[in-house]
Amino acid sequence: MWVRGRPIRLSMIRPVALFTAALLCATPAVAQAAPAGTTLTGVLQRTVADAFPGGADVTRTEVVTSAGTTIAVPADLAEGITSGATVTVDRAADGTVSEVDGRMRTAATTSVAGTHHLVVVPVHWQAALAPVPDFAALGKQVDKYYDTVSGGAIRFTVDKVTAVTRLSTAISGCDHKAIETAARAIAGNTVKDRFHHVVVWFPRLAACSWAGLGTIGAGQYGDSFVWLNGYESTQVAGHELGHNLGLWHSDGYHCYADATRKTTVPLSATCAVEGYADPWDIMGNRAAGELTAAHLDALGVLGAGGTQVATAGKQVVLAPLSGGKGLRQVTWTSGTRTWFLEYRTGGRLDQPLAKAGTGLAVRFVDTGLASEYVHDHQLVSYHPAIPVLLPGEGWNDPAGTVAIRTGPATAAGLPVTIGKVVDTKAPSAFALTAPKANASITTAKTTVTWSRVTDDSAVTSVAVLVDGVVVATAPGTATSVAAAIPDGTHKLQAVAADPYGNTSRTAAITIKADGNAPVGSPVPAAYLQAGGTVSASGVPVSVRWDLTDPNGVAQQKITASTGSGATTLAPAARQFAATAKPGVRTRWDLAVADKLGHAGKVVGEWATTAVEVRGGTYTGAWSTTSGSTRLGGSEQTTVAKDAAVSYTFTGRSVGLVGTRDKSSGVADVYVDGTKFSSVNLASATAGNRSVVYTLTWSGSGTHTVRFVNRASRLNVDGFVTLS
Template sequence: MLQALSRPLAAAVGLSLVLVAPAAAVGDDGTDEVQGTFVRLAVELRDGGHLELTGIERPDGSWLRVDPATVEDVVGGSEVVATVEDASAAPTAVLDEDAGTPVVSVDVVETPTLAAAAAEPTVATTTREVDVVVARMAGVDMAPASAATVAADVTDHVAPYWSDQTAGGVDLVVDEQVTAPTYTSWGSEWTCTDTQILALMSWAEQQVTDRTTPGHVVLETPIVLCPFLGVATVSDGGVVWLNAPDVDSGLPRLRPGTLAHEIGHNLLLGHSDLRGYCGLDSRSADGSADQCQEQEYGDLYDIMGAATGEMGSLSGAHLHTLGLAPEGSWVEATGTQTVTLQPVGGLTGQRFLELPGDGVTHVVELRTAVGRDAFVGTNPSATFGPGVVVRRIDPAGPGQHTALLVADVAAEQIELGTGDSFATEDGRWSVEVTSLGGTATLDVTHHAPAARPTDVTVTPTTTVEGEAWTSAQEPTVTWTADELEGNTGFEVVELASGLVVAAAGDARSADVALPEGAAYLAVRTVAANGAVRWSSLTPVQVDRTAPVFASVPQVRLRGGSVSTSWGVPVRLAWQATDAGLLTGAEVEGPGGEGLAPGASALGTSVTPGPSAWTVRVEDAVGASAQASEQTTLVARAESAAAPTGTWSTVADTRHLDGRAMRSSKRLSAMSYTFTGSSIGWIATKSANSGRVTVYVDGAKQGTVDLQASASAFRQVVFTKTWPTAGKHTIRIVSQGTAGRPYVYSDGFAVLK
């Protein structure tokens, strides 16, 4: 299968490998200014994928890769002055699609001639020299094909193809055939970077002694690590690199088709993709790339799509782009009329019907098993059979892909048969196939265009975290649309359910009743030709239910330091739920200041006596709920406990109330009985402190190790909490740890 990466690399100018770029002019806003030749590369991946490289080659030969999305309208080979975010240059892996600095602005100083000429309906016949270069690669044992072999494919296959498809408008003639010395500058054979590719293509140009422009340098090498069949500059002439296209003898010969495809890129052509299942409901046959599903290289008819060893006829869309449609082959629809089309492969007669639009052009053509299309319908596994097909050309820059449409979505058919019809998405045209055989007869009907609804808004809404929220019973949907005769009224559709939630007629707003939850709204209109025009999708979250607390907030003791004034650490936690999104929480009470909006707990300290908190939560639409909790802290010194074994009193201002109880004997214990919902034991941690066993209500809770490298006084080292207050007993038993037997008990804290 023929694969290609769709954008051009540099124009027909030398491409040198320079890894460190010269300093660029730096703007006041931190941007850099770069000038040089704009390069657009189309890369044909062996796995069927597509990759595009774009960049600027400076006059000194250094290369800066740029983001292709920011230079879509720039012609390969143009001289440019660009403002970029970062002009530092470094090699990037070819398959790294995120590589490339964004271009803020670009001024085109000079554009190649073919790009200007292609906008016209005819272009003067031009003879283009093709120079063939073959070379070994250092470190690769395989030998390349001979220059004579590659040149023969140009002469016998590629040149005749482009000549007959353009009625002589593209005339390719082999000039030099060069067997170059071994290329030794690739570097690591395990890498494939943009700078490696550019340096090799520049080197290939330098092997030609008499370079002409616009012309083509075709380089073939034995296979290298790079995962593609070929690379071409998308420019007026340029360089093609074939990466051993026929290395696998088990495949059909790929060189002729690959080379013919790459020469198309050297004529500023992009790929021919397959597009269909358009609209927000995926039921329409026509639309832009962002409105449809699209398969790169999906066109099996056209040489600029996917090839299976065949060189199918060049589409009318590409001939239109080139401005090379032969005289008498083209008819432009001007109103309601009947048109007869000859098959494209026949290369004679009227073969292409143009349906003009506002910036979008559709080309209708007949594909049958004639001429270079003799393979059509012969592959039982292919869905590309004989019939009428429709192509779409969107307004775009050089190298832009054209699209073969799935013209009959309901039948999942690309081609139209007798009785089938197609409607352009803008509402202007409908085409019905009335007869189909050696020719196709089409009834073409012109309609008043229909306006697409745009700028859809929902009110009232609040935007939270990028989402629109509403609590309205019937929010209002508004949109804009031009007053065009082709509109038959507007409907608001909820896409998830497929339901029409409002029929607005000619109005530009409607109140809609929506259930709670996520709603995905769009506005559509059915054009007079039957096409459906959709707005973009507008999601909105509907929430009419206030938040609720699963239970009252819960407060418990937590580990940490106790202040000398008996400020004991506690944790307040709450659980609130909402049908939508909780966006904020506020707490009145100790520690409530500076709470994060999405918090569901806070840590603070309380002193002996009562404490109270009120927690208020709010959701995305502003509804709120609140809940309160209060507790009383009881603090008890170590003397409140009942000791057993050997204990002594230690005086130190760092203990609570200036004293603590100490034991170094195994099985020395102390018990404390209390009534409350949370208990905390306060002790000292130090280097000579050992382990204790903790029991609550006679049940072993575990071991607490009191050792610390630095002494820490007044530490809550054990806590336990119950759902409600009750009477309990805590018992601390020293384990008499060898080498560090001490236990220092400082007191107890209880929440009631």
């Protein structure tokens, strides 16, 4: 199917016009269901609705009875029965089809060699109609194409072009069946066999999201039918007539190294069919190049000696496909896949398609694929820009289903060996050319280069390793790739691989990389500062961090998120005394630069402080000491042994606030019920509202701390926390 202005999936009806996919308006049901438990006779047909690029086909298998009843049947029951064959259908009382028997089909040759006759019926619905295409000229173009690719075995001729007819009845939606019925009435009595085709052309009908439809082989009436939705190109008409001849689609099979779908590989566990992506075959939607050898063989026109089944390990020489003679195809079957190999040289109709490359084209048909692709040929892509295996290259299917080896091309053709291919020779020795050993890298990314590497099969990839870890991969033909090398001293090496798992490595060299600003590890984080003085508006904290840089830190400035301004620090500084406002979420960020001028920002961790005045639970004998220098105007004091205060909080740090002087003594510290330490709070210098002791955890949590007086005096003004 084609959409005006840009190609999309070519829709087809396999093999007749009962097209019921969501892309088109559904045709009303025809006739009533057959009586329960009956056996009916009809013609087998397969229909496909094709989505836009990237979408999937919707395939239906049906039988049309002589009464016009359409019966849907399971595809597996009709497997092996040719489309257009007369069959019997056993249907149970609930409508379930239990058997499809193709023994009643008429024995006939499937050859399509010979002259094919076209009756073209142009119709329209508008009051005025622009000039219609020159269908005689179109017929000659289609004939020239098939004459060329088949070596004169298949020809087309236009027997009749009916007068342009305006249909009196409007078409509802995209009712292609109604269009066919009208066209057949206009065409009159036509020959009904596989060599006769009725083609209906009509101006672009927006309700139909396709450019052309065609039956696969002979349909319900014994002939074939094509719908052209305003298109008259050789490629669209030739594609639909290819369906009439019995051909299915030529797709592309694209695979990737992993689920990220960034690096293409020939085959992997991450593959997808791209419908119609064959760059040559007219049964794709990209060009009207040489018809594949597999399609020529299916049409019976490849010629004597044109194909053979490969013998494992035995070399054959494939003649150029465009040469039209000699051995042009070898096949190999393994599991659910049958492989088809041909040699494309860019000759004849392939001349305008040089970008697709010259070499061995490898396709397969897989009965294990989804039903919409099970009959299509899948072209394996071996290089990002071209699908072919270049002369001299080889390949092993990772699943082990096929091994292929090619030799240098000669005037006679391309030597090819399938199966029992043994290659234990590694790619040629090669060396890194840049950077040099002991070089200093001063950019975040650097271009790694190496001498050209070769292989008797092919070099599939060259990987760049830093300390044994792959950081970049290039195609086998490349000699350079950009690689991100982390700061520090590293071992740099490149590894080349061939399709058979053989590798060659360069010598590892030592390099020093500094392409980035200094890195914070750990980043700035606030901690409660023991010894600092607490107020209702500020809690003393110590902000701590570390910086790493291969060439050293040249400058750093620290800024609080509260907007207090930047403070310039010495390059070696790794902590900063600050004050945090209680209840305000705050962080401290660094603006840093190294000695090479790489500048950046290190973002700190968020922190929130809180002040609890005279908080906690007190046991034992305590008294109140008043004074304006205390939080809240007073603090709790005890000289009694075993008097204690406990405090439960949620956060990652807690501090005891109180007065320290000569009269202060020893206190035991308990954390979550277990003794943690003892602390002597005596101080020659007196201080009020001091953070006399702190505890810090690696992460936030709920904890209970308890301070027990052991001797002398314990003063408690409150607690501070940080979360």
